[in-house]
Amino acid sequence: MGIRTRRTQELGELGELALRELASAAGGVRAVHSAIARRTFAAVRLGVGPAARPTQLMHDAISAGTYASIEAACTGAAKAVGAMTGGDDASDDDPRPSPSHTTLGAQTIAILHGLIGDDMERTSRVLAYPMSIRVDGRPVIPKYRALATAFPDAGAHLVVFLHGLVETESAWRLGGRPTYGERLDSEADTTSIFLRYNTGRRIATNGADLSELLEQLVQAWPVRVHRITLVGHSMGGLVSRSAAHHAAENGRRWVDLLTDVFTLGTPHLGAPLAHGVHVATAALALTPETRPFAHLLARRSAGVRDLIHGSITEDEGHASYADGFDVGVAADISVPEGVRHHHASAVVTGNPRHPVGIFVGDGLVRTDSAGGRNTLRNIGLRPDDGLAINGAHHFTLLNDERVYEWMRRALVGESDPRLRS
Known part of the structure; x- marks a missing residue:
């Protein structure tokens, strides 16, 4: 489809990333909803018996279809945006500045870097730029x-x-x-x-x-x-x-x-906050209702994980990437x-x-x-x-x-x- 400008590629990739994160968020909400519903219907069955089963089946079918539609729509839109704005090359012919060349745009990208920058390095085309x-x-x-x-x-x-x-x-x-x-x-x-x-x-x-x-x-x-x-x-x-x-x-x-x-x-x-998030992730993973929140915290970047001990080498003081109550040895x-x-x-x-x-x-x-x-x-x-x-x-x-x-x-x-x- 030809060469896009860097501005177009960066804006497109930001839009694609936002839609993919929205799809992921919908999946997380679905998991919380399902876990709470299962516990609720289990309690109802203790009182009314098997009569609650048809209602639960109808609820599960409707909620599953709704969340699946939201995820599919967001994922499809992300793919469409990526196809329209992607490309192997990026030019700087657009006289308007790229987001990464503006203070606000660069700050937005920097926040994404801090949260999921290691993942972006594997999946992004232009936003995970080098030092x-x-x-x-x-x-x-x-x-x-x-x-x-x-x-x-x-x-x-x-x-x-x-x-x-x-x-x-x-x-x-x-x-x-x-x-x-x-x-x-x-x-x-x-x-x-x-x-x-x-x-x-x-x-x-x-x-x-x-x-x-x-x-x-x-x-x-x-x-x-x-x-x-x-x-x-x-x-x-x-x-x-x-x-x-x-x-x-x-x-x-x-x-x-x-x-x-x-x-x-x-x-x-x-940093105490990095240490606390590591332990909190393990705690939230203990119950079905909070497990989706654990999955969200577990997505934090490798750079954030390195802050648990202040690690500066590949093998020095780095906590296990598998979240748990053990934070590793410094x-x-x-x-x-x-x-x-x-x-x-x-x-x-x-x-x-x-x-x-x-x-x-x-x-x-x-x-x-x-x-x-x-x-x-x-x-x-x-x-x-x-x-x-x-x-x-x-x-x-x-x-x-x-x-x-x-x-x-x-x-x-x-x-x-x-x-x-």
Whole structure:
């Protein structure tokens, strides 16, 4: 049917995905309805006996037909949309921006990535795009000419920013304020690079991709790179650590230029919410009435599952993909030697010693996890390299004056941070 524009393909795939999810939701509602009906009719039969059987058969036939019709209609519509908008090639001839090139569209896709990004990678044509450098929402190929055009003032110190789960590079502009990167570029003579990636994939997979991307970037950068700094929010901090580990294990040259890693609200020891969802899924699977909800939670992405322990390698600390009450065993990967790891945490209470603040941390990540150290685990982050702020939540760390000043002080004024004690 010819070449469609990228905009048409992305919109079509979003529509197709929405219809398929609606069909799946109808199946889930049907399962809940059936389970409740079976229990209800079983109770009725205890009182009236076999006389309830014809009514149950009629109810089951009508409900089955209704739900089957809804599922078939949604599935058929999804196939039709896919056939009309699909294609092997996608052009950028449409003057209107593709959803992935707009803030709202990219955020919508990012939410889908976080929820089912690993599944989308297997089934999507254009929405499960690879990790990429982004400038004004558009991808930049890590080739000399493209980089020279996108970064006309390219410098020798690269600061690479990685967002967290269900976020995009726009998250760093929280509150409409200038980003950390923009401020560092003007005050610390750096060149900031913002990345976008599918947060539903394994953290280790994204870490390997980041390592390979940085290797290409260093080789193609318009000027010789002297220094690299990684800054990751939440999951982005785990991806940064994973990339450094991958590079060290596979002899990538870019890691020799890495001097600093900043992790902001990163669940190095895991996130309580991810742990809770894992256990809740097993609990909901115990009864027929709640089993469909367990199936819904079980669809959560591989990236979310990695947050149970803060896993950064393919085989380290990853809970079984078969949901159960056992959440697996954590194994720690220490931070690389010779790289200074700065870590920021937050508490929602004004008093950092308040029991609520200690228990919930920034609302999603506890302070001990953000610091990589508790009574059972220690990944080697130095307490002296940490920053703790109070009266702040998880997303405050994306753009906060206290965090910026701490970051700027660490990067400005010393030629070789490896020599610092």
